[in-house]
Amino acid sequence: MSIATGDSLESRLLARMSKRTVDDRIKRVESPGGKPLSFAQRRLWFLDQLEPGSAEYVIPFGYAVEGALDLAALESAFSGLVARHEVLRTRFVTGEDGEPVQVVDGAWRVPVEVVDLRDVADEAERETRARAAVDAGVGGTFDLSSGRLLRVTVVRLADDRQLLAMAIHHIVADGWSVSVLTDELREFYTAALSGRAVELAELPIRYGDFALWQHEWLTPEREERQLGYWRESLAGIEPLELPTDRPRPLHRSGAGDAVTFRVGAEVAKGLQDIASAQGASLFMAGLAAFQVLLSRWSRQDDIAVGTPIAGRNRAEVENLVGFFVNTLVMRSDLTANPSFTDLLGQVRETALGAFGHQDLPFERIVEELAPERDLSRNALFQVMFALQNVPESAWTLPGLSIETIEVATHASKFDLTLFLTEQSDGSLDAEIVYSTELFDRATVDRLAGHYTRLLDAVVADPARPVGEFDVLTGAEREQVLRTFNDTTVPYEDDTTVTALFERQAARTPDATAVTFEGTRLTYAELNARANQLAHHLTDLGITAGDLVTVCLDRGTDMIVALLGVTKAGAAYVPLDPDYPAARLEFMLSDTRAPLVVTQSHLADRLPGTAAHVLIDADWDTIAAHADTDPVPQSGPQDLAYII
Structure with a gap:
């Protein structure tokens, strides 16, 4: 155009x-080639x-x-x-x-x-x-x-x-x-x-x-x-x-x-x-x-x-x-x-x-x-x-x-x-x-x-x-200011996170749930491992309302531990293994947690005031437990974690 x-x-x-x-004018030019x-x-x-x-x-x-x-x-x-x-x-x-x-x-x-x-x-x-x-x-x-x-x-x-x-x-x-x-x-x-x-x-x-x-x-x-x-x-x-x-x-x-x-x-x-x-x-x-x-x-x-x-x-x-x-x-x-x-x-x-x-x-x-x-x-x-x-x-x-x-x-x-x-x-x-x-x-x-x-x-x-300059229509303004910002959605307030996770594991057992540095767990695998840990913690005397400290490196073991503790009805207390020893000892003493879930290479950083469950070294013992969902020990009103 x-x-x-x-x-x-x-x-x-x-x-x-x-x-x-x-x-500067254009002229006619013959050019045989x-x-x-x-x-x-x-x-x-x-x-x-x-x-x-x-x-x-x-x-x-x-x-x-x-x-x-x-x-x-x-x-x-x-x-x-x-x-x-x-x-x-x-x-x-x-x-x-x-x-x-x-x-x-x-x-x-x-x-x-x-x-x-x-x-x-x-x-x-x-x-x-x-x-x-x-x-x-x-x-x-x-x-x-x-x-x-x-x-x-x-x-x-x-x-x-x-x-x-x-x-x-x-x-x-x-x-x-x-x-x-x-x-x-x-x-x-x-x-x-x-x-x-x-x-x-x-x-x-x-x-x-x-x-x-x-x-x-x-x-x-x-x-x-x-x-x-x-x-x-x-x-x-x-x-x-x-x-x-x-x-x-x-x-x-x-x-x-x-x-x-x-x-x-x-x-x-x-x-x-x-x-x-x-x-x-x-x-x-x-x-x-x-x-x-x-x-x-x-x-x-x-x-x-x-x-x-x-x-x-x-x-x-x-x-x-x-x-x-x-x-x-x-x-x-x-x-x-x-x-x-x-x-x-x-x-x-x-x-x-x-x-x-x-x-x-x-x-x-x-x-x-x-x-x-x-x-x-x-x-x-x-x-x-x-x-x-x-x-x-x-x-x-x-x-x-x-x-x-x-x-x-x-x-x-x-x-x-x-x-x-x-x-x-x-x-x-x-x-x-x-x-x-x-x-x-x-x-x-x-x-x-x-x-x-x-x-x-x-x-x-x-x-x-x-x-x-305003270029939006009334409908567009309503959409931007209200519709897009209306994040209220129906939510089940009579259930727990672990129950919701178990439902998802039942719906999509083969879907990837977590990956870390080449390690992959499906929903079925993650749920089974968390169930085995929960049954093990229950055998050790953990009941609803107890506190369990979790001191683990970042990885799939951490996700298994957090789910396993909540499935046992307890609340978890995360500990950063890089904290100073005095800080870790104070947190364990202050929470009076009877049990620590950790890894063998981190155990010597923790004081001996609480029993240790080594999620890596003890895994054969943990895996001997059933991998079925445990009977719920806590409800929506119970404590999930303490930070």
Whole structure:
């Protein structure tokens, strides 16, 4: 998607930048051996080498066409476009030096694949098959070395009703190109119907000329000046860590979906007024609000968001089909909890600086600042924001009524992308395209709701610190403040911990109950050992209410001892074997415990005032007892332990 900036602050800035000297103009250059790929094309070519035939970078668009569509004229029109724009008949191949080059073939006749469903009587079946045909037409892959990166499908539903689907690879086109293609397709189609010559001005250059010029223009000196700005502005950038519904996959498939919503005209005007008062644009205000929301969701203060720009700031390329879009990174610092107006001022300066250094291809910034690539993430940013100032105009063909239709699924190259489009009534149409590998639709619905409520709050009080804006609904606030904090649950207050443990051992005897340094006891094993110790303690005279001290190293023996003492009806008194001898003697004397459960290597640390049960050395004797649950000797009201 490109940004149609209209008469915005950004467009005035770009217009000033586009006043180049004569020597800086792009010229036609013949290159029999092929021309280099533009920097943007090189990135897509490289990604295609990693995953050949990926459909992630295919641009689909489709239309419902009412009226008698002339298929011969349509095929002639598309073929005319291919003959006019070299990029549509360009192959991308590897040269002798291992570098990719563009090789332009001769014009080729574009075949229009026709799927005729007029004889399908059942309307529901016809619509289902039509949708499948459209999705197949736009969802297929392309071979970049074929030179045929445009595909057209017509689905005939009736004599005067059809669907027109087109797919084109991103390496030869962008959002702006789609407008060029549809405008010129109208002229080619009209000329074919009437048998007249096409009335289009000759193109001053070809896309290959732009790619060659781009490489020559970006001298080491210019590149270093541009890189210096981006090094400074993006130094120390960290990935945005939004809370996802699923772990991030090692490799992204691009699977996505979209949530649409609307920002009312009153709120949109209020946002525009706030921006104008700060010398900013609606784009900047919408971006600032989005960064506030991302900060709130991620709990991060350093927020970097990507934004696409058309990349057509030279008159020679305005009417060319090709891949010109560049990407800028907008970074904001919310550490000091600024007011929205202060943040907007920061975003304004960042945006103007970025626009002023837009000539450096994003791919070069990535190479310089992100040498270690993570295939699960995009380089430098994970979230994108775009504003289209002018709604897309309706496309027409002679004698036909045409309406845009949704085609295929939403590919998501990023975690999230927020698109805003200004409408003629002053409102904003909004769409969040999201990765379905990371987010559920309900999560993105909630994000969209938070964005609209944030905009409402910003318009009401732009001087308020951004951290104080309330984005929650009443139901969400109730959930956070009360539901999540209501930890009261029914609990059996007429039973004991040992009884609950015995129930669990009966339910899951083979489940792991405790592990320590490679030793593992199941619930059945732990319960049996604790039962044997309890029976042994009872034989030694321990009864309900007695105190038994436990002086053991950390490990499974300690858990057996604590359970065994409580199963015998006694209360345990834990002793730390690392305490000084005097401290241990005082605790034994103070509790008057008749028995100590300990280990043979710790016995000599304890005074001889109490009998010792050595849980390791005496285990053969202990294990001779029954491993069945003992008769309960204590209840919920009795003492469990003393510390």
